[in-house]
Amino acid sequence: MNDIEAEGWKFEAVSTTFVPDSTTITANHHLDGSTGTTSGTVLATYVFRLA
Numbered sequence: 001m002n003d004i005e006a007e008g009w010k011f012e013a014v015s016t017t018f019v020p021d022s023t024t025i026t027a028n029h030h031l032d033g034s035t036g037t038t039s040g041t042v043l044a045t046y047v048f049r050l051a
Contacts, residue, residue, distance in 0.1 A: 009048040016044045 005011065018040055025036035 004048060005051070008051050010051040012047040012049050014044060014046050016042055018042055 019042075020038050020040040022040075023036055023038045025034050027034045
């Protein structure tokens with residue numbers, strides 16, 4: 001971010017979100033409940049303002 005700030009911008013905030021692509025759930029008959037995995041993408045939005 002130093003390069004961006006050198007251009008006259010000031011970092012204000014960042015926000016992230018997870019966008020799932022797929023989920024796999026495996027039933028477990030020997031234990032209560034189930035297990036699963038989720039894959040996806042983390043998106044980030046950075047907010048800058050002119051210094």
